[in-house]
Amino acid sequence: MWQPNKLEQERLEKAQRLEAAGVKPYPARVQRTHTAVQASAAYELHEAQHGPESSVPAPEVIVCGRIRRVNVKGKVSFMHIEDESGRIQLFLRVNELGDAVYTQIKDSLIDTDDFVQAAGELMRTKAGEISVRVNAFHLIAKSLSPLPFIRQQVLEDGTIVEYGEFSDVETRYRQRYADLAVNHSVRSVFVKRAQTVRAVRRFLDELGFLEVETPILQPLYGGAAARPFTTYHNELKQELYLRISFELYLKRLLVGGYDAVYEIGRDFRNEGVSYKNNPEFTMLEFYKAYTDYRGVMEITEQMLAYVAKEVNGSTQVKYQEHVLDFKPGWPRITMRDAIRQFAAIDYMDYPDAGALEKAMRDLGVNPKPGQTWGKLVEFLFGEFVEKKLIQPTFIIDFPRDISPFAKRVNDDTLHVERFEFYVAGMEMGNAFTELNDPRDQEQRFLDMAKLYAGDDEDAVPLDEDYLRAMRFGMPPNGGFGMGIDRLVMLMTDQRTIRDVLLYPHMRDLK
């Protein structure tokens, strides 16, 4: 239940006073002929055509927006209103507006944060700012709660300098609308986010991929190692999982005859929250027939370079203290070489888990006891290599026992054709030459069940229907998955995933 504070109480009373004077604080009908930027452009064009002192009347406009600055003087006032395009100044003079309306402004019945509609001829003030000489002024939405206040200055090129800030992280995330309304730079992050997703789509569409949608509610989860969220369908009396990946549903479509499919959508993983993990996040997965993980690496490089260029105008992107370069030709380093290089240990000298674990302890790291060989290799990688991979890098050829959907590397029983790519010390994506032998796939499911018996977190449920699909024949294909949010972090120079999510997950307030 809303308990108006003092400032809100004042605004409520203003709304009532306006209503008493016959002003509707929330009218149904609104008009706008120009955005703020269109209006400015229209005046500049007028000046260019007729000169600054011309007797030809300037264009008449109707603009709408939120009041961001008010400067009331005795008989002339100024406001800046803001719409999505930017800001424009209103020049309000009692002569044009009449006493009644001007008095409402002077009595500050109109507040910063209110939405208004203003009509009039465009002009330039003596100080040189393009403004609307307002002859009709209407409140179109009263703001009852003041937005967090920070002082801002609009420079001539339109940039907004902020003095002070609205920085309380918790409030910013919980009340993102206020964050967006006040903090100008936050809005641009989400514009770039949209541009990023659009660029990914355009890239894949142009390559001939078909965008599809697969179930989020799944009777069986799979395709990744993660704990799922569970839910329940009341009518069907059915336990359901929120998907942790799209993998198995997408590959079934290759059986159905599509050569190349992709999906961009939400995944849900019931795991820890961190600067790069949110319980729900946006994933891109694609699968392409008649290629393998080498082909997928080429697509990956091209795609990321394309996105960087579309969003930031260059394959080079500033991220924190680094300049990342997505230009294709990223290094491809095997998992084995990477660990040899950064950890000074060759895990192939220790082909069984017990020996490897002991060798790792001698190196001074402490994996959980009793893990599989592949898990140990992965631990080594995380401990010694991951953070060091700043420029885009493919790490290729992963241990088999942590990769149940990838084809083995020729004549190598320990490795599969899989790569992950890393940027800024973060895992960005994961891909393999997809396993398409149903007999091998079934064995992998069984092996996983055996390896991770009693280990709920890493168990991979056996998906009979997926095997059935594969038995009809699945073309050889390469598959790919990438966290879109992390990509957006890179494109927008944000340190945490929460700053690229409009509504990051927050604990419930009790």
Add this chain to the structure above:
RNA sequence: GGCUCCGUAGCUCAAUUGGCAGAGCAGUUGACUCUUAAUCAAUUGGUUGCAGGUUCGAGUCCUGCCGGGGUCACCA
């Protein structure tokens, strides 16, 4: 989940060893017909996250809880 730091006015922040809770901005009132981080004068505003405890006295010290940041763990 562990460790650690933090929570004071609408926003950003002060408050000495435990000693009257403050400032700037915004808000309110007034002046001002080209201002723009407007200016000038006056002025309001607090359950110091919540609940206990120690003390003559707690924003400050202690315990618990709530929320958040960082970090570790978890996480292909």
